[in-house]
Amino acid sequence: MRQKITLKEISRRFNVSISTVSKALKDSPEISEKTKEIIQAFAKEHHYKPNNIALSLKNQKTKNLGIILPEIVHYFFSSVITGIERLATEKGYNVIVCISNESFDKEVINMQMLANGSIDGFIMSLSMGTENKQDFHHIKEVINQGMPVVMIDRVTDQVECDKVIIDDFQGAYNAVTYLIESGRKNIALISMPDYMSVGNLRTQGYRKALEDNGIEVDDNLIVKVEDPYGGSEVIEDLLVNHTVDAVFGVTEFFAVSAMKIAQKMGKSAPEDISIIGFTDGIISISSSPSLTTVSQGGEEIGEKAADLLIKRLEDPDYENRPFVTEIIKSSLVKRESTL
Amino acid sequence: MRQKITLKEISRRFNVSISTVSKALKDSPEISEKTKEIIQAFAKEHHYKPNNIALSLKNQKTKNLGIILPEIVHYFFSSVITGIERLATEKGYNVIVCISNESFDKEVINMQMLANGSIDGFIMSLSMGTENKQDFHHIKEVINQGMPVVMIDRVTDQVECDKVIIDDFQGAYNAVTYLIESGRKNIALISMPDYMSVGNLRTQGYRKALEDNGIEVDDNLIVKVEDPYGGSEVIEDLLVNHTVDAVFGVTEFFAVSAMKIAQKMGKSAPEDISIIGFTDGIISISSSPSLTTVSQGGEEIGEKAADLLIKRLEDPDYENRPFVTEIIKSSLVKRESTL
DNA sequence: CTGAAAGCGCTTACAG
DNA sequence: CTGAAAGCGCTTACAG
Known part of the structure; x- marks a missing residue:
């Protein structure tokens, strides 16, 4: 069970073509039952799983979501990630997390790094640096390239995209x-x-x-x-x-x-x-x-943001819909510090 | 500036081959200065950046690190991620975060999902479910496939790999x-x-x-x-x-x-x-x-783990080195709750 | 029922 | 100095 096995190796093993193997593993009706059986059995035994990178290249989508947050050690943003991750995993997406550390420059670098094909869309919250500078060109650029962005919590009117905030x-x-x-x-x-x-x-x-x-x-x-x-x-x-x-x-x-x-x-x-x-x-x-x-319902914000993003990525109807701003209701949780 | 531009498009624009464009953008001495100039200028103007997925497939490495943690909302693990992310970004790696939510099953699914080519190596801490079950086949399998794993904090003797823990x-x-x-x-x-x-x-x-x-x-x-x-x-x-x-x-x-x-x-x-x-x-x-x-030095643990992992991925000398267990020293921080 | 071909975007050894 | 070819791993429309 050394190294991951590929279609090529399976095809060589049985002296068939790669196409045949690919179809057999997808249980295509094009392929004879017998061929399918032996190939499927062999693949199972060797824990064959298609290579995600190859699929990404072929399908022009990565099934990765890029998340850029100012920080992550404190409750709010870490609960946001928890919410995003849950929904994303449920829908078959992975979550790539970058931390801007409240810096404009790091935010820009992170976005550009991920925008080069690593992800299908962004969920982000502005760094203090960015809010101070009021420079959003990096976000607009990514959106112009056709990559959906959902902004959460720390948002701006200057960028048109889906947003999730609280009241x-x-x-x-x-x-x-x-x-x-x-x-x-x-x-x-x-x-x-x-x-x-x-x-x-x-x-x-x-x-x-x-x-x-x-x-x-x-x-x-x-x-x-x-x-x-x-x-x-x-x-x-x-x-x-x-x-x-x-x-x-x-x-x-x-x-x-x-x-x-x-x-x-x-x-x-x-x-x-x-x-x-x-x-x-x-x-x-x-x-x-x-x-x-x-x-502040961090998990709810995260889930909602992931939901909006994935819907936009997958649902053809959503593609040309106008952008929405979801407002999550806050509530006052009364404890001992007030009477 | 719509859509990302590719080598193919640039090559068509100037009636040259894709290879020429590729080399020109890498400033290869094979290509004439003049050609390089015009191609580089055009690429810059159009914000050309090579597609990460294509590079991953070609190079057989993704520059992604997979992180699997039991949870992330509380201080320790979120500070671990912060440490990992910092070191990883510095070294040109992205961080894909999965949360096992203390569940054995989720941990297994997460690992298998990421192991199919999405990442170059793992940093993980065992879920409660896994520690309870004492079943580590998913981790061993990944290691057998040649993918390096670094375990942190919640580790086990049953798996041979690099580890970072505190005393x-x-x-x-x-x-x-x-x-x-x-x-x-x-x-x-x-x-x-x-x-x-x-x-x-x-x-x-x-x-x-x-x-x-x-x-x-x-x-x-x-x-x-x-x-x-x-x-x-x-x-x-x-x-x-x-x-x-x-x-x-x-x-x-x-x-x-x-x-x-x-x-x-x-x-x-x-x-x-x-x-x-x-x-x-x-x-x-x-x-x-x-x-x-x-x-507990969470950030330090994270940084050290990322460092070990990246060294193993990149430094040929490290490949066959025996596994190490780094022990981060804890210290007693005295505050008001003790005299 | 099976396979060759083209293609996703890129790199690079090799020809010309 | 430039380009065609092969290849990374996969899918799929098209031939046979």
Whole structure:
């Protein structure tokens, strides 16, 4: 059972042509039962499986999906991959994962690398670098070449393609409204820079919720943190220098950081300070107290994106359909960090 | 700039042969400067890049690495992928990720799917199902076909191949010794079933540390949890019904669960109860108090595994070298949950 | 019922 | 300096 066996080898073994072997293995009615039997038996015994690369070249499709994500170690994006992988495998596709590491350049290189025939389509979420730069030529180029792209979560209006996002604005709006309804007045916001599409939307949701409830937005209570896993100094400044009875963090990391800093200052959640985060991940469950969060349904986003992409690849009807933007509903998961 | 352009199209455009175009684009000395110039200019203008699939078929190598992991949403394995991806991209390889979801059957299917020519080699960690079943024929088969495999973290003696693991025994030994040195006497262990290689080794490290310090192992203080993200009832039982002044969890999730349950019972860490986990991930940092853990160096494992695999694929000297087992050193990261 | 031929996109040893 | 041919592994329309 050394080395993979090929049609050629089987054909030589029985002194027939490669075509005959190929057809016999596909159980073609063109071939005699007897020939089929011996060839099939032999192939089975030797674990023959057609070579994927040869099939890809022949069929002009690879059955590979290219995934480009900013990072993968944290809950949201890893759950997205989990969702994509499940649906893809189910439909007979493999998943090639590239990580842009929040860098524009790596995102471009990754796309170009995969676009040279390795995959049939892309699922991607913009890196911070790309959102900052607002340069999407690499994505447009790939789309121009006829390769479908599905953007998820961090998307842009500048590119026309299928998209899967959550209702960032509404999710934030609901969270902040909940804080207000439970009597909080001085609600701080820990967000990302405005060039980040999701940070921007969540910030807008926060503002709108305050306005709709007759609370004036106090810009001193809003901080925007560049590093997704940093910001502790700014947050500490915020909590030390201002009266804050609630914090809405646009990521679960920001929320838990705020909670820990508040705890160090002797404040306890939810009594002294209410906390809500975004992304219902491990952090939210493991923190003490556990965190109320806006769930982001990463797996659902991944599955939906893979579904859209594969439909476009396979279903002839889908080919010329207009692009859609699927909006996954978020929900507020109430835990111990709020009353 | 529609559709990808091929050598054939370029050759037609200039009425030359495909061979000439191919050579011209490789800047072959066989071709005249003038021809090279015009062809290269045209190719550049049209963003010509050779088709990866065609190259794969021709070269009999795909430049793809197949990765099969039990899951990916939690810190350890996602950091492993991050490490693999970084090294792989650096060396010009892509990474195809499959998730076995802890199931033997899925692991087998994934391997067979990728082994049909899609990849040049595997990096894998055993699913719980496989460890339980102790059936490794799918891995041996792939190796027999001449495809290199690197096993990481959850490995087995039954398969001969390169391996990258951490010093599970020693890491556990050091953690428990640290608890003993800080004066703890009743140290509970929350582990996995014994068929899990890493759980088993960590359990042994725990036992040995107690023995070496003249503390008798009390089997009542040892629980083995099947579900990696469950076990709260058993842990509660343990803490309620026994005197426990320290807990060593073989995962960070087990450790934080124990801590939260202890807190609910009115005990506080580290004063009443010391806690140490395994895997230095987000949970450990985000919990309150933050968790002392045995760091597992996921990215380092990933990088090392990718390095071993690529070396075996590329370096002719490596081909017949004996298999190696790289042991990554763990370290005890001290935080607030211990004194 | 079986096989030769063309083709997917590319490379390269060999002729001319 | 250029091109025809063979080949990577497979499929399929077409001949015989």
